[in-house]
Amino acid sequence: MSDPLLRLDDLKTYFHTDEAVVRAVDGVSYEVHAGETLAVVGESGSGKSVTALSILRLIPQPPGRIEGGRILFKGRDLVTASEAEMRRIRGAEISMIFQEPMTSLNPVFTCGEQIVEAVVLHERVDRRAARRRAIEMLELVGIPSAAQRADAYPHQLSGGMRQRVMIAMALACRPSVLIADEPTTALDVTIQAQILELLKRLQQEIGMAVILITHDLGVVAETADRVAVMYAGQVVEYCDVRSAFARPLHPYTAGLQASLPRLGETRESLRVIPGNVPNPAHFPDGCRFHPRCPVMIAPACLEPQTLRIIDDDHAARCIRADAIAAGTLDPAPPEQERVP
Amino acid sequence: MTENRRPAADGATHGAPGLQTRGTAPAPPQSPARIFWRQMKKSPLAVAGGLLLLVFYALAAIAPFVAPYSQEEMDRDRYYHPPHSLHWVDSGGRFHLLPVVRQTVLADPRTFRYDEMPGSDQPLRFFVQGAPYHLLGVVPMTRHLFGVDAPGRVYLLGTDSFGRDQFSRLLFGAQISLTVGLVGIVVSFAIGLVLGGIAGYFGGWVDTVIMRFSELLLSIPSLYLIIALRAVFPIDLPSQYVYLGIVGILAFIGWASLARVIRGLVLSIRKQEFVTAAEALGVGRFRIILRHILPNTLSFVIVAATVSVPGYILGEVVLSFLGVGVQEPAASWGNMLNQARSVRALTTFPWLLYVPGLAIFLTVMAFNFLGDGLRDALDPRRVTGGRS
Numbered sequence: 001m002s003d004p005l006l007r008l009d010d011l012k013t014y015f016h017t018d019e020a021v022v023r024a025v026d027g028v029s030y031e032v033h034a035g036e037t038l039a040v041v042g043e044s045g046s047g048k049s050v051t052a053l054s055i056l057r058l059i060p061q062p063p064g065r066i067e068g069g070r071i072l073f074k075g076r077d078l079v080t081a082s083e084a085e086m087r088r089i090r091g092a093e094i095s096m097i098f099q100e101p102m103t104s105l106n107p108v109f110t111c112g113e114q115i116v117e118a119v120v121l122h123e124r125v126d127r128r129a130a131r132r133r134a135i136e137m138l139e140l141v142g143i144p145s146a147a148q149r150a151d152a153y154p155h156q157l158s159g160g161m162r163q164r165v166m167i168a169m170a171l172a173c174r175p176s177v178l179i180a181d182e183p184t185t186a187l188d189v190t191i192q193a194q195i196l197e198l199l200k201r202l203q204q205e206i207g208m209a210v211i212l213i214t215h216d217l218g219v220v221a222e223t224a225d226r227v228a229v230m231y232a233g234q235v236v237e238y239c240d241v242r243s244a245f246a247r248p249l250h251p252y253t254a255g256l257q258a259s260l261p262r263l264g265e266t267r268e269s270l271r272v273i274p275g276n277v278p279n280p281a282h283f284p285d286g287c288r289f290h291p292r293c294p295v296m297i298a299p300a301c302l303e304p305q306t307l308r309i310i311d312d313d314h315a316a317r318c319i320r321a322d323a324i325a326a327g328t329l330d331p332a333p334p335e336q337e338r339v340p
Numbered sequence: 341m342t343e344n345r346r347p348a349a350d351g352a353t354h355g356a357p358g359l360q361t362r363g364t365a366p367a368p369p370q371s372p373a374r375i376f377w378r379q380m381k382k383s384p385l386a387v388a389g390g391l392l393l394l395v396f397y398a399l400a401a402i403a404p405f406v407a408p409y410s411q412e413e414m415d416r417d418r419y420y421h422p423p424h425s426l427h428w429v430d431s432g433g434r435f436h437l438l439p440v441v442r443q444t445v446l447a448d449p450r451t452f453r454y455d456e457m458p459g460s461d462q463p464l465r466f467f468v469q470g471a472p473y474h475l476l477g478v479v480p481m482t483r484h485l486f487g488v489d490a491p492g493r494v495y496l497l498g499t500d501s502f503g504r505d506q507f508s509r510l511l512f513g514a515q516i517s518l519t520v521g522l523v524g525i526v527v528s529f530a531i532g533l534v535l536g537g538i539a540g541y542f543g544g545w546v547d548t549v550i551m552r553f554s555e556l557l558l559s560i561p562s563l564y565l566i567i568a569l570r571a572v573f574p575i576d577l578p579s580q581y582v583y584l585g586i587v588g589i590l591a592f593i594g595w596a597s598l599a600r601v602i603r604g605l606v607l608s609i610r611k612q613e614f615v616t617a618a619e620a621l622g623v624g625r626f627r628i629i630l631r632h633i634l635p636n637t638l639s640f641v642i643v644a645a646t647v648s649v650p651g652y653i654l655g656e657v658v659l660s661f662l663g664v665g666v667q668e669p670a671a672s673w674g675n676m677l678n679q680a681r682s683v684r685a686l687t688t689f690p691w692l693l694y695v696p697g698l699a700i701f702l703t704v705m706a707f708n709f710l711g712d713g714l715r716d717a718l719d720p721r722r723v724t725g726g727r728s
Contacts, residue, residue: 058619062544090622097617104613108635117631118621169621 003075004031005209006055006094006177011069011079013047013054016062020281024050026233027069029307032226034176037203037210039224039241041217041256043277047233048213052179055211056096057086073177092122095170099182101162105154111138111165112150118172137168140205141198160191164198171202178203179211184219196223217260221245229253232278232288235307239314249316249324251293254331273333287318294333295320379717386713389706396703400514404473407508408487408494412669413471415493415503418444420452420689423498423506430461438464441494451688462492498691500679504669506695513671513696518703520587520656521649527591529645532598533637537629539599540606551603554596562593566655570664577667586665590655598644605637639718647711650704657700673700 013025025047032038040048053059055071057078071078073094078086098104106114115134116127125133131150138146141164154162163183170178180199184192200223203210212223220227220241227244229237229252237250248254255273275292278284284291286302293301300319307317310325323329380387399406415421426439443460447453468487475481488494497506539550557565569589577585609615610633618632653673659665660674661681668675673696680686680693 053616056620058616087622087624090620092622096620098613098620100613104617106614106618106632106636108638117623121622166617169617 004072005034005074006211007031007070007072008051008055009070009072011051011054011071012067013050013059013064014067015064017281022280023233023283024064024280025054026283028230028233028235029069030228030235030238032177032209032211034209035203035207036225037200037212037223038226038228039220040211040213040228040230041215041220042230043215045277045280046230047280048230049181051230052096052181052211052213055179056090056094057081057083058090088122091118091170091175092173093175094177094179095173095175096179096181097163097166097170097183099185101159101166101186104166105162107154110151110153111157111168115150115165115169115172118169122173133172134168137172138165140171140202141165141168142194143168159187160194163187163191163195167195167198167202171206171208174206175208177209177211179213181213182215183212185214185216192219199223217256229256232283233280234288234317236289236317237315238307239316243312243314247314247325248331249310249314249321250289250318251295251320251324251331251333252289253316254324255292255294255333258332271333289318295324295329295331376717380713383713383716385709386717389709389713392702392706393710396514396706397518399511400518402475403508403511403515405475405481405483406485407505407511408468408470408484409505409508410471410473411504411509411512411671413504413508415499415505417446417503418454418493418495418499419501419503421454421495421499421503422689423691424495425456426464427461431459436463438466440464441488441492443492460492462488462494464488464494497695498689500676500692502669506676506691509671509676510673510695510699513673513676514699516583516666516670517653517656517673517700520583520590521652521707523587524590524594524652524655525645525649527587528594529598529641531591532595533602533634533641534629535595536599536602537606537634540603541610541625541629541633547603550599554599557593557596563658565593566590566659567662567664570659582666586656586659587652589659590652594648594652598648601640601644602634602637605640606633609633609636642718643711643715646707646714650707653700653703 008028008030011025011028012023015022015024028047028051030038030040040051042048050059050064054066055073055078057066059066066079069079073089076085078089081089105111109117112131112134115137116130119125119130119133120127123130135146135150138149143149143161143164149157149161154165157165167183178199183199184195187195196219199210199212202208212219214220224241226240227238228235229244229250231252237244237248237253239249243249244253245257248257252273255271258271259273261270273292274294278288278291285304287293287296287305290296290301297320303319305317305319307315308321309315310321314325316324318324320329320331324331404410421444424441424444426441427436428439429435430440431442440461440463442456442458443462444454444456447455464486465488466486467483468489469482470484470487472480472482486494493505495505495507497510499505500509535550535554539547566589569592570585573582573585606629615628615632618628623632656665656672657674657677660672661678663675663678665674666672676696677693677700680689680696685692
């Protein structure tokens with residue numbers, strides 16, 4: 001395989017609060033190649049968004065700080081890059097779209113103006129050419145009567161339209177990496193499908209790499225090439241999308257899938273992973289999933305685990321992954337008693 | 341992507357513009373300016389206040405033309421002259437469309453009682469010749485809007501202790517008193533916005549330094565601070581420098597409280613996602629403050645500016661009233677009011693009080709009404725009311 005476009009190598013982002021050091025991102029490694037979609041999956045608080053913000057170095061500082069690791073983008077380490085260099089990269093080479101289309105556009109400027117700003121910031125074009133580009137981009141993301149909509153204020157557009165404008169803005173300079181932080185979470189289901197479809201189409205047209213952050217396994221199955229499952233600030237499973245669904249090797253991934261109700265299945269109760277996401281200020285010692293893990297064994301799971309390759313290209317952070325891979329151990333959580 | 345029509349063909353195939361917007365938000369014909377106007381029309385007091393202010397500022401701009409005399413011209417025969425009464429019927433019993441004024445003589449030098457001389461009718465005329473001046477500072481002119489033929493005099497609002505026309509001084513004084521507010525607001529809001537924006541956006545020690553300094557300014561009684569600062573300048577400065585000095589002093593004190601509010605607003609705005617989105621696009625920090633954060637405080641700033649103009653006008657009045665503001669013979673509403681300090685002036689020559697007093701009162705009220713109306717019209721919840 002060719003060199004990855006973007007590679008995270010043992011990235012650590014900590015927040016130093018008055019009470020404790022919050023290890024929001026604690027040794028995350030993943031990579032993404034051109035034209036590929038990497039889905040980063042995990043519950044809220046698992047550190048997936050902080051990882052994304054760390055890539056663009058947008059962690060609020062203080063209290064946040066990148067404590068270690070490397071972010072290699074086209075061979076450059078973004079952790080040590082200067083602020084000016086980061087400003088050139090943001091928006092032009094790595095773009096990001098956000099969860100809330102309602103609040104991620106500036107309410108006092110028209111949509112067109114905001115795209116124009118993105119363009120003139122990074123390219124030597126006059127405003128008229130930038131406006132033409134803005135309208136082009138709005139057409140590209142499927143906004144009807146784009147020239148007219150360019151003069152609309154964000155509050156005059158629906159949520160789906162706004163998310164399209166956000167995408168147009170993020171892609172206006174043809175970045176090579178797009179980070180989409182839960183781009184469809186705040187949208188209606190029908191609009192969700194449209195936006196995902198749009199991202200897929202644009203990815204093929206522009207040939208960029210996409211890091212899709214989501215907690216929705218349905219979205220992952222539909223769009224991703226590779227999956228990184230995050231739990232408590234760490235990647236616990238890292239593989240291609242097929243194996244993630246066909247043969248999860250980490251009990252957490254297995255639990256996530258088991259908790260997904262399936263169409264046509266009659267079941268009295270929902271399967272859930274017992275317990276709660278740990279407080280990021282006080283992660284459990286050893287394997288961070290062990291208090292909730294159905295196949296936990298003492299004392300081995302009380303030791304910290306490493307992300308290791310189990311077979312082929314499939315890595316998991318679990319001491320019992322070999323047994324799970326061999327099919328001798330069922331990692332799914334047990335059926336619950338009836339939930340009223 | 342089922343309903344995604346090809347956008348380019350959209351306008352061409354569907355002639356009716358209404359069809360294009362089907363299924364999404366309505367077409368955007370309403371700019372914020374239009375919404376603003378619609379809201380403004382709902383508060384007639386605010387519109388009236390705004391119009392009154394427009395008239396006042398226009399009159400101040402063309403003061404030398406509207407005023408029949410200059411601000412320094414003294415009539416040594418008519419100190420403390422009461423306002424001339426206007427007669428529509430002259431001594432001969434004939435009716436006039438334009439009123440006539442009767443010339444007066446000093447009847448009692450102790451009480452400054454003036455009697456009208458019968459038969460001394462002087463018709464009020466438009467565009468009379470008078471003292472030369474430059475309109476708006478450039479156009480040389482000698483005609484004044486109205487007046488009576490020399491040697492007759494007309495004092496619509498009476499004269500002061502030096503025999504100077506109060507009406508003319510009111511107009512010339514407006515040039516100072518009305519602009520001191522605007523210039524002061526511009527200066528202090530520029531300082532307050534930038535410092536408040538920087539403090540709120542950067543936080544940390546920058547925030548601490550700026551905010552402690554503003555608190556220092558706020559902790560000193562402002563009147564004391566004003567007089568102390570005024571004492572720094574020599575007392576006999578030319579009046580235009582005194583004017584600049586007053587503006588500077590008032591603005592220097594005024595930015596502090598504004599910066600604190602702006603900082604608070606910025607703190608909440610910078611947490612919104614569009615700021616992070618702008619950062620993710622590679623926008624620089626100062627550009628984010630100036631282009632993305634501060635414009636979002638605009639509706640607050642416009643209202644705050646409008647309601648703080650009276651403070652500056654009154655500030656000038658206070659300074660001039662205390663004798664450290666605009667120096668005689670230059671007129672300002674403050675030093676006009678200064679003449680009405682004695683009990684005798686209040687009882688015998690009440691026009692010395694009510695002429696500048698009423699002007700100040702009306703201006704302050706107009707600004708407050710306008711500010712109230714603006715607050716309603718610019719209410720962000722109403723302007724962005726389309727949120728779903």
